[in-house]
Amino acid sequence: xxxxxxxxxxxxxxxxxxxxxxxxxxxxxxxxxxxxxxxxxxxxxxxxxxxxxxxxxxxxxxxxxxxxxxxxxxxxxxxxxxxxxxxxxxxxxxxxxxxxxxxxxxxxxxxxxxxxxxxxxxxxxxxxxxxxxxxxxxxxxxxxxxxxxxxxxxxxxxxxxxxxxxxxxxxxxxxxxxxxxxxxxxxxxxxxxxxxxxxxxxxxxxxxxxxxxxxxxxxxxxxxxxxxxxxx
Numbered sequence: 001x002x003x004x005x006x007x008x009x010x011x012x013x014x015x016x017x018x019x020x021x022x023x024x025x026x027x028x029x030x031x032x033x034x035x036x037x038x039x040x041x042x043x044x045x046x047x048x049x050x051x052x053x054x055x056x057x058x059x060x061x062x063x064x065x066x067x068x069x070x071x072x073x074x075x076x077x078x079x080x081x082x083x084x085x086x087x088x089x090x091x092x093x094x095x096x097x098x099x100x101x102x103x104x105x106x107x108x109x110x111x112x113x114x115x116x117x118x119x120x121x122x123x124x125x126x127x128x129x130x131x132x133x134x135x136x137x138x139x140x141x142x143x144x145x146x147x148x149x150x151x152x153x154x155x156x157x158x159x160x161x162x163x164x165x166x167x168x169x170x171x172x173x174x175x176x177x178x179x180x181x182x183x184x185x186x187x188x189x190x191x192x193x194x195x196x197x198x199x200x201x202x203x204x205x206x207x208x209x210x211x212x213x214x215x216x217x218x219x220x221x222x223x224x225x226x227x228x229x230x231x232x
Contacts, residue, residue, distance in 0.1 A: 016134040017110075020191050021085045027180050027188055028088030032066035032096075041222050042069055042127055045157040049224075050076040050123045057122035060156075062111055062146065063129025067093035067104055073123060074102040081116070083107045112141040116149045119227075124149075124156035128220075131160040131193050134175070139193065140207060147208035150227035155212070158204070158223045160195045165219025173199040197221055 024031065038046075050057065050073055059073030064082035066089065073080045082104045084090050090106045097104050109115045111129060126146060133139045146156055163170050173196040177189035195203075200221040204211050214223035 013135050013138065016191070017085075017138065020132050020134060023180075023188055023190055024084075024086035025088040027182060027190075028086060028092055030182055031180065032089060032092035035066055035068055038068050038072055039127070039218075041159070041217055041220075042125060042157060043072065045125070045155075045224065046072045046076070046123070049155045053077060053122060058120055058151075060116070060121045060124040060149070061104070062114075062124055062126040063132075064093055064104075064106075065089045067096050067106075069125040069127060070104040071096065071100060071102050073125065074104060077123060080104045081107055081121075083109045083111070083114070083116075085110060112138045112145060114145045114149055118148045119151050119154075121149045121156075122151050122154045124154065126156055127159045128161070130158060131195065132191060133193070134191050136193075136203070140203060143204065143207035143209055146225070147210075147227045152227065154227055156209075156225050158209075158225055159220050160200055161192060162195045162197055162200065162216060162219060162221045164197055164216045164221075165194075167219075168194060170194070170196075172196050195221055 057077040059077040059080040061067060061070035061073060061082045064070050064084045067082045070080050070082040082093050087108055090108055093106055130139055133142060150156060173194060175193050178192055179187040180190055181187050197216050204223055208228045209225040212224045212226055
């Protein structure tokens, strides 16, 4: 009986994660067109942790979408990987890289099971993606995977939407859907887990990551983290 229940949970999780992927495939072109610039918090992180590595570092844009953050990383690092579950969004990233002449290796993959070797990433940006994973198990697995791939002196920026945003009245973390309106008026529901700030801190603390600092800014939780094997 327990085995059947576990299989049912795994099947349900796979279905929910496939729905998230299919949603972003469906809205990819329009969604990417509204994500032109990196947020100031991301720019500040990249300025701090990527610019002083010369050309020797490896960057990772995890949940890369149209590669606006991969473009930032590519300006300072020798190589950059852009990973996303959505093939449609990866196509918008490929187009951006061609138009703006920067190099990025695009990979379709799962944030909770990264197809990357351990200890290989020097600077990672994991922004506005964690909250789209539909179960806590998947979210925790993705944080552990980020810890696994970071090099001993690697650093990453993790962000998620939070209850601190003005649009939410809740104080506890919760699951919801947020509509995306396509040209012509069609709406598409997108899954979000809205983090309470203390829940975000707890999930990070319970993961294999080492939290260096964190804050709430513009309704998002942000944390600068290192892998478990970090160097001072």
